[in-house]
Amino acid sequence: MGAAIVLGLLVAPEDADQGISQRIFYIHVPIALTSYFCFGLGAWKALLLLWRADQRYDLESYVAIHQGTIFGALTLITGSIWAKASWGVWWTWSSNQLVLFLVLFLFYCAYFMLRFSLEDGPRRARSSAVYALFGIVLIPVSFLAIRLAEDFVHPTVFTREGPQMTATMFVAFCVSWAAVTLLAYVLYRVELAGKRLDAGLRELREAIG
């Protein structure tokens, strides 16, 4: 998987306009897409929790959102580096996607605050699930809001010509996307296994003590 990323980065041709900095595209965009996917998965598990009242979905939803937040933070960092390299500033409010990620990042940080402030139990699970569902609805709504805000926050909309992808670039992009998704999945399984072990251990300790 790591080899696939490196291969993709080295083989793909450099963009004529942006040069080497364009290569971050192969990391930045897959991470962003994976992060959306994790939030979607978290919301789906949350819906299942409310629907079936099965407590195991709580942990799955939490872990998926945790992964999504980590990948979201990485998106902000790589996006910021890319912005510095191609526009000369670390942060620009005219990049819709980055602003959206900032909003989502704040939202999901609040999700963790909510989780840690409630007592462990079915009520916490349901409250977190409801908030996770709010999050998935917030994504398109915020996106629309940020689009609308552009009109008055930035009268001149920053337009950037998207690089036309050649076949090699597209292959490299797909390979890195697959690699990042795989990475997210592995991390998800590992964290889930860890958390389950933790919960099992706690139950065992309570049973003994």
Added chain:
Amino acid sequence: MTYLSDVVALTRKDLRVELRARDTLPAMLLFVLSSLVVFHFALPEEAGDEAAYGLLWVAIVFTALLGLTRAWVPEHEHGVLDGLVLAPCDRSAIWLGKTFATLAFLLAAQAVALPAFVLLFAPLDAAAVAGVLLADLGICAVGSLLAAMAAAGRARELLLPLLFLPLAIPLVVGGVGSAISSEPEQYLLFLALYDAVFAVLSWASFEYVVTE
């Protein structure tokens, strides 16, 4: 019909509690007026009207937060919520009653704040007022659900702003847009969309938040 009368009864209960105790509304009024005064000194002389509209929205959101933080406190202090959950009424009626009550407080606060804003800062047109009203609906619908969520946790006063502000960003965009844009229709439409989507979501999910 019984659903409606439940909602009316719950709203009246909240309004009566407030009329007797006078905890929330005077605080909201004083807060919104003093924040407008603070904004006068925070804005530089040449900032212009557009910046003032932005600050009006900051004042509205934080005043609403002040009211929402208090929204479930009486229920929590006296264990009323457990009784309400046990009562033979649809749980979403509890949410709807609370939403109307907080909406009434917010509207009362704005009935003072908006004229004060016009007097001190800049004129408001019909679209801006419509934007405020539409955003109020969204603020109260989402806010009363989140406040119920936060009320169950430790440090609820701290938690609610964190939960609420990311969700309020689209409302601020719609509100400011309807005040300063030359074509406010799309912003009003957006606010109406937000209200519809999040009201349905809150209505459907409230039951899960309050039951043990």
